[in-house]
Amino acid sequence: MSTSTGTSEGRPTPANADASPSPRGQAPLAVTLGGLTLQNPVLLAAGTAAYGDELDGVMQLDALGGLVTKAVSLDPRKGAAAPRVAEFPGGMINAIGLANPGVEEVRASHLPWLARSVKRARVLVNVVGYAVDDFARVIERLDDASGLDGYELNVSCPNVTAGGMEFGADPIALGEVMRRARAATTRPIFVKLSPTLTDIVGAARTALDHGATGLTLVNTMPGLVIDLERRRPALGFGTGGVSGPGLLPVGVLATWKVWKATGAPILGVGGITTAEDALQYLMAGAQAVAIGTAGLRDPRQPARVVDGLGAWCRQHGVRSLTEVTGCLEWPS
Ligand SMILES: Cc1cc2nc3c(=O)[nH]c(=O)nc-3n(C[C@H](O)[C@H](O)[C@H](O)COP(=O)(O)O)c2cc1C
Numbered sequence: 001m002s003t004s005t006g007t008s009e010g011r012p013t014p015a016n017a018d019a020s021p022s023p024r025g026q027a028p029l030a031v032t033l034g035g036l037t038l039q040n041p042v043l044l045a046a047g048t049a050a051y052g053d054e055l056d057g058v059m060q061l062d063a064l065g066g067l068v069t070k071a072v073s074l075d076p077r078k079g080a081a082a083p084r085v086a087e088f089p090g091g092m093i094n095a096i097g098l099a100n101p102g103v104e105e106v107r108a109s110h111l112p113w114l115a116r117s118v119k120r121a122r123v124l125v126n127v128v129g130y131a132v133d134d135f136a137r138v139i140e141r142l143d144d145a146s147g148l149d150g151y152e153l154n155v156s157c158p159n160v161t162a163g164g165m166e167f168g169a170d171p172i173a174l175g176e177v178m179r180r181a182r183a184a185t186t187r188p189i190f191v192k193l194s195p196t197l198t199d200i201v202g203a204a205r206t207a208l209d210h211g212a213t214g215l216t217l218v219n220t221m222p223g224l225v226i227d228l229e230r231r232r233p234a235l236g237f238g239t240g241g242v243s244g245p246g247l248l249p250v251g252v253l254a255t256w257k258v259w260k261a262t263g264a265p266i267l268g269v270g271g272i273t274t275a276e277d278a279l280q281y282l283m284a285g286a287q288a289v290a291i292g293t294a295g296l297r298d299p300r301q302p303a304r305v306v307d308g309l310g311a312w313c314r315q316h317g318v319r320s321l322t323e324v325t326g327c328l329e330w331p332s
Helices: 103-117 134-142 171-184 200-209 245-262 275-284 293-297 301-315
Strands: 031-033 036-038 042-044 066-068 085-088 091-094 122-128 150-154 189-193 214-217 221-223 240-243 266-269 288-291
Touching: 042 301, 091 245, 091 293, 103 134, 122 134, 134 171, 150 171, 171 189, 171 200, 189 200, 200 214, 200 245, 214 245, 240 245, 245 266, 245 275, 266 275, 275 288, 275 301, 288 293, 288 301, 293 301
Parallel strands: 042 066, 042 288, 066 122, 122 150, 150 189, 189 214, 214 266, 266 288
Antiparallel strands: 031 036, 085 091, 091 240, 221 240
16 A cells, blocks of 8 residues: 655655654654655665565565666576675675566566555666667666666676777766666666776766766676685686675775765665665765665665664764765865
8 A cells, every 4th residue: 555645756755755853753764866755765786676576575675765676688688607696705796697587578567566566665777788779778668667766777787889898987988878868768867887997986977967867886896706626716607796795895985986076866885784884875975875785695684774774863863864964074
């Protein structure tokens, strides 16, 4: 049952998404991320929540601020060879290969489920492409559907029509991807950047100059875990993306650099397990955060982070999380 109040974007506004303190003195967790009102700032990160439906009965999605779907590409992708994930003491490494059923199937079955079942949490669709035009084509196919509130562009993948350089590392390709994506929708678009970019602030500026609403910071970092007995990579693909606790300070620094330089809306991702980890991103300038690996390990963890943020606000006399965003003071 929806407890929503309705919005011009066609999806309900969470009824408790009110930035003023509640009458009972409970610290309000509502935030605004690039024009989207979230009932709290905790989302599930791309690729770790499928399209929401796989988590039905496992966690209460509507208790969260939102979720970012698994990647959606124009055509279905089988993905990488197994094993696709491996653990190491600092987190995990994955090479899923952006396996997904393709835009038609997402439109036909996953978005209708989200529209029916997710009323209070916001939904960002993670879009991936291998040529400049792919991103806009996926968006064009989805944009008149319900069940989504905006997009996240995964530009940390190779541009196969231009020598394989990652879109995010090529300012011309990145600007063009974003310009075409913006022409395809009026919904919010967040561009997700890799922490390995030599000039992450420059990439963020390029995305914003071409119409991005904000940034998602950060994607995984490349890594290699070796299976010592087999003397082979632990992952079927060989290399993979490192996620989990070791990524926390990397993502927090990227967030701080981009926030300081641009003041743009930021969804902070990487290494968040606790409310204190989430607060690091918020203080560095993020309006909201997404949790990946910690939610894969324990599906109750994202809800604990929401509760922990409420408790922290009460303990610290914080009446609205907006007081916290970007409050980091740099040593002079
Ligand atoms: C199994 C797995 C699948 C992922 N799939 C995607 C994806 O489809 N698109 C994307 O942009 N990021 C993807 N990511 C990256 C996460 O969204 C996130 O940026 C990263 O894991 C860091 O957050 P964490 O440390 O909380 O896991 C994936 C991560 C994992 C662990």
